[in-house]
Amino acid sequence: MSIDKETARRVAHLARIRVEEDQLEALAGEFNAILKFVEQLNEVDVEGVEPMTAVMPMRLKRRKDEVTDGGYPEKILANAPDAREGFFAVPKVVE
Amino acid sequence: MGDLSKLTIAEAREGLRKGEFTAVELAESCLGEIEGAGALNAFVQNTPEIALDQAKAADARLKAEGSDAPAMCGIPLGIKDLFCTRHVPSQAASFILDGFRPEYESTVTRNLWDAGAVMLGKLNMDEFAMGSSNETSHYGPAVNPWRQKGSEKPLTPGGSSGGSAAAVAADLCLGATGTDTGGSIRQPAAFTGIVGLKPTYGRCSRWGIVAFASSLDQAGPMVKSVRDAAIMLGAMAGHDPKDSTSMDIPVPDFEAALAGDIKGKRIGIPKEYRMEGMPGEIEKLWEEGAAMLREAGAEIVDISLPHTKYALPAYYVIAPAEASSNLARYDGVRYGHRAKLAEGEGITEMYEKTRAEGFGHEVQRRVMIGTYVLSAGFYDAYYRRAQRVRTLIRRDFDTAFEAGIDAILTPATPSSAFALGEMDDADPIRMYLNDVFTVTVNLAGLPGISVPAGLDEKGLPLGLQLIGRPWEEGELLKTAQVIEDAAGFVSKPEKWW
Numbered sequence: 001m002s003i004d005k006e007t008a009r010r011v012a013h014l015a016r017i018r019v020e021e022d023q024l025e026a027l028a029g030e031f032n033a034i035l036k037f038v039e040q041l042n043e044v045d046v047e048g049v050e051p052m053t054a055v056m057p058m059r060l061k062r063r064k065d066e067v068t069d070g071g072y073p074e075k076i077l078a079n080a081p082d083a084r085e086g087f088f089a090v091p092k093v094v095e
Numbered sequence: 096m097g098d099l100s101k102l103t104i105a106e107a108r109e110g111l112r113k114g115e116f117t118a119v120e121l122a123e124s125c126l127g128e129i130e131g132a133g134a135l136n137a138f139v140q141n142t143p144e145i146a147l148d149q150a151k152a153a154d155a156r157l158k159a160e161g162s163d164a165p166a167m168c169g170i171p172l173g174i175k176d177l178f179c180t181r182h183v184p185s186q187a188a189s190f191i192l193d194g195f196r197p198e199y200e201s202t203v204t205r206n207l208w209d210a211g212a213v214m215l216g217k218l219n220m221d222e223f224a225m226g227s228s229n230e231t232s233h234y235g236p237a238v239n240p241w242r243q244k245g246s247e248k249p250l251t252p253g254g255s256s257g258g259s260a261a262a263v264a265a266d267l268c269l270g271a272t273g274t275d276t277g278g279s280i281r282q283p284a285a286f287t288g289i290v291g292l293k294p295t296y297g298r299c300s301r302w303g304i305v306a307f308a309s310s311l312d313q314a315g316p317m318v319k320s321v322r323d324a325a326i327m328l329g330a331m332a333g334h335d336p337k338d339s340t341s342m343d344i345p346v347p348d349f350e351a352a353l354a355g356d357i358k359g360k361r362i363g364i365p366k367e368y369r370m371e372g373m374p375g376e377i378e379k380l381w382e383e384g385a386a387m388l389r390e391a392g393a394e395i396v397d398i399s400l401p402h403t404k405y406a407l408p409a410y411y412v413i414a415p416a417e418a419s420s421n422l423a424r425y426d427g428v429r430y431g432h433r434a435k436l437a438e439g440e441g442i443t444e445m446y447e448k449t450r451a452e453g454f455g456h457e458v459q460r461r462v463m464i465g466t467y468v469l470s471a472g473f474y475d476a477y478y479r480r481a482q483r484v485r486t487l488i489r490r491d492f493d494t495a496f497e498a499g500i501d502a503i504l505t506p507a508t509p510s511s512a513f514a515l516g517e518m519d520d521a522d523p524i525r526m527y528l529n530d531v532f533t534v535t536v537n538l539a540g541l542p543g544i545s546v547p548a549g550l551d552e553k554g555l556p557l558g559l560q561l562i563g564r565p566w567e568e569g570e571l572l573k574t575a576q577v578i579e580d581a582a583g584f585v586s587k588p589e590k591w592w
Contacts, residue, residue, distance in 0.1 A: 003467070015419060015466040016426070017459050018447035027463070030523065034464055037524050038408040038477065044484050051482030052489065055310055055540030056297045056565065060339050075198040081433035088428050091442050 003031045099124035101266045104170050104323040111157055111169045118153035118169030121269075122146045122213050125171045128267045129215060134592040137252075137262040139176055139234045140184050140217035146171060149213040156211055166350070167330040168211030173218045173262045173271040178204050178314075179303040180214065187305040188232040189222045191453025192431040201303025202335045203272060203314050210330040215268050219258030222455045223422065224279055224307045227529035228518060229257030231457045239287055239512050240265040240588040244554035247591075250512040253283030253529075259317045260287040264588060270318040270327050274304060276311045277410055278508075278533030281545035284317055285507035285558025288547040288586060290575070291317045292324045295565050296540035297342035299328075300335030308417035309340075311410075311537040321546065321576045325349035328568060344566065352569025353576050358392030360574065363500040367403035368532060370509065376551045377506045384504055384548055384559040387581035388574070398500060400491040405484050406535040407527060412468050412481035413538075418458075419465025425453060460523070489539040496564050502574050505532050507545040507558035532560060542568045544575045548582040556586065 003011075008028040012019040019027055077083040082090070099121050102110065110116055126143050153169035160168075179185045179197035186192035200208070208214070219237040221229055228251040229236040239252040240261055252261040256273035260283035263271050273280040275293035284291025292315045299314040306312060316327035329350065334343040364385060369378070385395045427433035427449030434448035454462065468477035495503065509531055518526050536543040542565070545558040559578055563571030 007467075008463075011463050011467045011470070013447075014470060015459075015463045016423075016443070016446040016450055017454065017463065018444075018451035019459075027460075030460060031464060031467065033522050033524060034411060034460075035467075037527075038412050038468075038481070040408045041405055041412070041477075041480050041484055044402070044405055044480075044487065046480060046483040046487070049483040049486050051479050052485040053482070054340075055485075055489065055538075056295070056340070056342065058297065058340070058342060061336070061343070063336070072198075076429075078198055079195050079430035081427060081431070090428055091436060091440070091445055093442050 003028045003035065100128045100268070102269060103319045104167070104269050104326050105320065107170055107269055108166055112162055118150040118157065118213065119147060121169060122150040122171045122215070125215050125268050132265055132267055132592050135238050135240060135261050135265055136235055137219055137237045137258040137265065137267060138173065138216045139188065139219050139258065142183055142214055142216045145183070146213050146215050149208065153211045153213060165210040165330065166326045167207060169213060170269050171213040171215050172207065173215050173259060173268040174204060175256055175259050175272050175274060176217045176220050177224055177274050177305045178272060179305065180204055180217065183217065185217065185305070186233070187223045188220045188234055189453065189455070189458070190233045190432055191425045191450070195430045199303060202300035202337060203304065203331045206333060207330055212330065218262055218271055221255035221257065222458050223305065223418070224255040224274055224276055225418070225457050225461055226254040227278070227282060227526050228515070229254040230515060231455050233455065236515050237261045238515070240592065241287060241512060241555055242588070242591065249515045251286065251515050253286035253512065255279040256283050256317060260284055260289060260291070263287070263289045263317050263319060265592065270316055270323055272314060272331070273317040274312055274314045275537065276307050276414060277537050278530035280315050280317060281533045281543055281558070281560060282508050282529055284545040285547070285556065286512040288556030288584065289317060289319055290321055290324050290544065290546055291315065292328060292544045292568070293536065293542060294328060294332065294568055295542045297340050298332050298568065300333070300338040300341045302335055302337040306421040308414040309421060310417060311414060321572055321579045322350065322353060324544065325353055325572045347569050349569050349572055353573050355573060356392060357388065357574050357577055360393040360501040361396050361499050362388050362393045362574070363396050363398035363495050363503040365398050365400045365403065365503060365505065367400050368505045370531065374510060377509065377557065380549050380557050380559065381504070381506050384578055387578055388504065391577045391581065396500060398495050398503070400495065400535070402484065402487045402491050403535060406488055406538055407531060409481040409484045409488065409538060410530070410534045411527060412477050413485065415461040415465035416469050416478050417465070419462045419469065422458070422462050425450065485538050488535055492539045492541060501564070502571060503562040505560045505562065507532060507560040511551045511553060511555035511557055536562055541565055542571050544571055546575045546578045546582070547584040548578060549584065550586060
């Protein structure tokens with residue numbers, strides 16, 4: 001599988017990272033080098049092998065479904081680049 | 096008092112209890128060293144006011160509780176910038192978290208402060224812990240206090256916990272926190288001649304540590320001796336209801352586990368770690384390490400970990416995949432940097448410009464690789480396959496342990512520290528190969544420790560790695576202690592900064 005310029009453009013958009021037009025070619029080249037390296041995995045016989053989901057087997061703990069935290073909107077907003085009237089502010093989303 | 100910062104944690108603990116010096120004097124000694132060590136670029140935030148307040152409190156506690164005070168009481172530490180520390184800039188060495196001051200404290204640092212430890216400041220690292228040389232840091236690289244004989248060329252302290260390693264090796268602090276996703280504690284520890292321990296996955300809470308690859312990340316101590324690793328891990332570890340992957344088991348007395356011998360222990364030497372082109376000095380050190388353990392009564396056994404070769408390729412699918420998901424939160428809305436928008440630009444441009452400006456090149460590359468391997472049509476071919484290979488890598492270790500192997504001895508790194516800038520033109524895979532001996536341990540969730548064991552002919556430190564059974568850090572530390580005692584590594588970098 002080889003990544004071309006168009007695929008690089010699509011991946012950059014999916015990742016929400018702006019990449020300038022003149023850099024897409026180089027980026028595709030870097031992707032291909034890394035993917036070529038990881039494609040060694042195709043040599044491994046994984047027939048019947050379960051994918052790992054937890055590296056240390058443990059049961060997830062459960063707790064009562066109740067509010068244990070919160071009630072401090074000013075702390076939540078303290079680091080926002082733009083916060084107004086108790087909300088995060090962003091550019092207009094709805095046309 | 097100028098030499099207090101050179102003490103080990105164990106020595107300082109004793110001196111504080113005997114009243115030879117106070118926690119305030121100890122902290123002041125470190126703060127003075129930090130001030131004079133700007134050339135190392137190890138600390139990226141200094142917190143002298145917090146340090147002195149905590150040190151005063153530690154002195155009061157030592158006075159009140161005497162020898163009942165916790166072992167870490169009054170011990171000055173550096174904290175990797177990946178740990179969120181309340182009201183202190185915590186940026187994971189990234190511009191995208193510019194100005195971020197958390198309203199909360201990570202569990203590991205909270206545990207350390209509760210035990211009376213003292214925060215000197217925040218330490219440099221690779222951006223979001225993605226790197227092996229500290230060169231991806233927004234703050235510029237930390238510099239290794241070690242230099243090659245007869246050279247002034249600046250060397251990397253390794254990465255990602257490069258600032259932590261440089262600070263401990265240069266005696267700017269008594270110990271430092273690190274995190275390890277593929278080798279980020281053990282490789283820099285080896286490059287700087289200190290001890291670095293990655294605990295079993297789940298031993299330390301990940302809550303409040305900026306996430307890179309959640310199934311691999313684990314915090315651990317970076318210190319001057321094996322005993323110090325035991326002491327500091329004891330204070331960092333423990334179950335945390337806020338991290339569902341932290342194990343709810345008691346934290347043993349790791350320091351007590353150092354007593355006793357390793358007679359009859361079976362130490363595995365994995366043949367797959369004998370890489371082609373391995374420098375003769377590394378090979379020799381490895382053999383010497385085996386001889387030290389044999390002399391202490393251990394049995395050295397050749398073993399096979401057949402899927403070793405596939406660990407790095409699996410890692411470079413799994414880690415970027417998890418990173419692309421974890422780093423989705425940096426969108427310019429809740430914290431950190433937000434790009435300025437031109438007339439007519441909307442929310443998509445805000446995301447894309449913010450992330451292009453905020454993330455460095457290596458982070459962007461890994462986020463995009465992760466996005467690609469998780470995207471529709473490729474998930475099974477890359478991600479699912481890598482997770483199946485990961486199962487096989489874990490099974491290799493299980494098989495060895497079931498056959499009675501107690502610990503596994505390997506080199507920590509394929510070379511000693513290299514020069515800053517040396518890898519600039521290399522393709523990324525060459526940098527990734529730094530983690531070839533360490534990354535298997537993260538994929539299998541096991542504890543691993545790097546112990547300094549000698550100098551190469553350039554006069555630079557080399558480390559040996561020991562890998563232990565899950566949850567048996569105590570036994571691992573005991574074995575590491577044998578290497579430390581037998582190797583007698585006491586070299587220190589000559590002060591040039």
